[in-house]
């Protein structure tokens with residue numbers, strides 16, 4: 001029989017769940033947005049037998065099976081209208097940087113498709129990003145499948161366009177080669193250094209793979225950018241039998257920080273986050289998250305080109321992403337989701353969860369979008385409350 005250690009008693013008021021239940025009242029206090037009313041008008045009135053008159057005849061807005069956009073958010077066809085939104089979803093469906101098993105060009109499609117599962121509310125975190133954030137999906141960058149360097153130019157230019165307009169980018173990869181042009185596109189718009197927190201089983205710090213800047217090379221080139229110094233690069237989850245000796249040498253030479261899965265086990269996700277933030281933010285103005293789905297154990301993330309057994313657990317990686325996002329970020333990429341190897345969309349779903357947890361933590365900590373107004377909070381609770 002397992003003896004459970006008796007710690008401090010559990011009090012109802014101390015539970016996250018108690019707080020999240022309270023939030024559910026606050027989140028609904030502000031009612032529907034103009035956008036929701038607009039979508040109801042577009043979709044026409046539903047049949048008489050439908051009691052909920054908020055359900056339109058033609059499905060519009062969030063609850064659709066497959067609109068083709070992330071979380072069924074608005075598709076921004078005219079990129080000249082990118083201005084004032086909180087978040088833009090961008091696909092970078094390039095997998096010509098893959099050294100072994102390709103397929104990540106279908107990553108954006110798979111993550112968008114499975115993202116329809118969520119309406120943007122999280123009952124554990126007590127946050128509704130569907131309400132808190134004005135999110136648009138810009139579709140995909142035109143990558144050039146036969147040409148890595150031209151694809152880099154396209155991706156870097158697209159990210160620069162977004163950075164200049166100060167909309168928070170979520171980049172759906174693609175293989176990890178896109179990590180370099182993502183940073184290259186952002187760097188000119190940051191008034192100081194950029195730190196990179198990189199979840200991966202692989203160090204991705206080689207100068208070349210097979211004579212090209214493929215998916216094992218993004219951070220060699222990214223940290224050559226003058227305001228993206230390798231001393232602000234933190235790698236979490238490194239290890240396994242598909243690693244690169246050269247990458248580890250370069251990490252040492254350039255004084256990057258490498259934390260293995262055993263380090264995460266030993267110190268726990270919260271202390272790893274604390275240390276990662278300290279290093280990534282040291283003399284930096286912004287921090288970027290690069291989430292390689294293969295940082296997670298292939299039991300949970302089989303749909304990837306270079307799986308490495310013994311990886312992070314989903315709840316560990318999600319907790320770490322939330323901890324990092326709570327301090328604010330300049331953007332995020334999710335890479336190496338390879339649907340041809342996936343099972344029941346679980347890998348794509350984990351990629352989506354990484355994004356949602358990142359956005360949710362930023363909203364909760366006042367780093368992005370808006371929480372319900374003080375008026376709404378007061379109305380719901382009968383008392384003035386401050387943001388948790």
Ligand SMILES: [Mn+2]
Pocket residue numbers: 176200201202292294295306336
């Ligand atoms: Mn990797």
